[in-house]
Amino acid sequence: MPFPFPLGVTTPLYLAPMAGVSESPFRRLCRRFGADVVVTEFLSAEGIRRENEATTAKLRFSPDEHPIGVQIFGADPVAMGEAARLVTDVFQPDFIDINFGCPVKKVVKRNGGSGCLRDLGLVQEVIRAVARGTHLPVTCKIRSGWNEEMRDPVTIALRCQDAGARVLALHPRTRTQMYAGAARWEEIAAVVAALDIPVLGNGDIKTPADAHSMWRQTGCAGIMIARGSFGQPWIFDQVKDLLAGVPMRPAPGVAERFAIALSHARMAEEYEADPRGAAIEFRKHLGWYVKGLPGSGDLRKQLHAVNSLAQVEDIFSQYLARGPRHNDVAELLPLAEGAAA
Ligand SMILES: Cc1cc2nc3c(=O)[nH]c(=O)nc-3n(C[C@H](O)[C@H](O)[C@H](O)COP(=O)(O)O)c2cc1C
Structure with a gap:
């Protein structure tokens, strides 16, 4: 059917x-x-x-x-x-x-x-x-x-x-x-x-x-x-x-991944009435976007404290400025933990 x-x-x-x-x-x-x-x-x-x-x-x-x-x-x-x-x-x-x-x-x-x-x-x-x-x-x-x-x-x-x-x-x-x-x-x-x-x-x-x-x-x-x-x-x-049955597109590299995360964050900010609330609510997505990247522990810590989109942009820019190894194509992320419902 x-x-x-x-x-x-x-x-x-x-x-x-x-x-x-x-x-x-x-x-x-x-x-x-x-x-x-x-x-x-x-x-x-x-x-x-x-x-x-x-x-x-x-x-x-x-x-x-x-x-x-x-x-x-x-x-x-x-x-x-x-x-x-x-x-x-x-x-x-x-x-x-x-x-x-x-x-x-x-x-x-x-x-x-x-x-x-x-x-x-x-x-x-x-x-x-x-x-x-x-x-x-x-x-x-x-x-x-x-x-x-x-x-x-x-x-x-x-x-x-x-x-x-x-x-x-x-x-x-x-x-x-x-x-x-x-x-x-x-x-x-x-x-x-x-x-x-x-x-x-x-x-x-x-x-x-x-x-x-x-x-x-x-x-x-x-x-x-x-x-x-x-x-x-x-x-x-x-x-x-x-x-x-065609060759699989690779996962995006780090810079592209950050661009996608930011575009998602912008949509979330536009959708929610309160921008600070939107940023806080968005922290979990940020954690998921950076999971598996080199140095992701520190990165997640920083991202879990953001209150605005501008802070996310800064953190991503600083990370990218730190070196070319961060631009390697990342592995696919492992299954996220902590299923809630
Ligand atoms: C955070 C979270 C929220 C969920 N909320 C719902 C929900 O509102 N309705 C629903 O039918 N299932 C909900 N589920 C269950 C998922 O739709 C899905 O059935 C389950 O996670 C197994 O699929 P997965 O292994 O691909 O995660 C939720 C799962 C998670 C992780």
């Missing part, structure tokens, strides 16, 4: 929904570097329907982000349906994605996110309510189950498809695992084999070669990358090269 929104590519690459990371500036950057589809971070259905200011602010996106999905979470089918209607009418994304994967305590204790996976009847009610609330395609992102005893990604995925999901993304870990252990790609292959709708593979793609391996091993219709995009949005272009 084809993807329910126009893409123009055979194997679409998705920037995964990520709280505090897949915000408008980063989504735009990843689109420029080859991501075919982007998804907002998860947003509470209650927050949306009550028009909570912080939630509504996160629904803003630019025309260059399409195709974009808005991800919502909640265990109340009525609230989820209303949130879907409001998002569709006011913000007009290309699809509505439902979060059945978030493992965070605050969310699961009210049966949101992966909490829903304990009750597949509820999962289906939520999907049907969202589908009634919007004319847009409804997609789902799931984990493999609540815990090892309830681990059954194929059944969960089939129930999602049966309730009307048009695309399904699987992060093959259970809620109890959080981020421990390896993502079981063989579960992605099993879900691909069982479903008629397109299945997106997600989990543990740290390098372009990992994405290629996942695609070959699972036959997934699309690939969703989360932590592997931290500090290296160009990973999408590189994956595209590997999928196309």
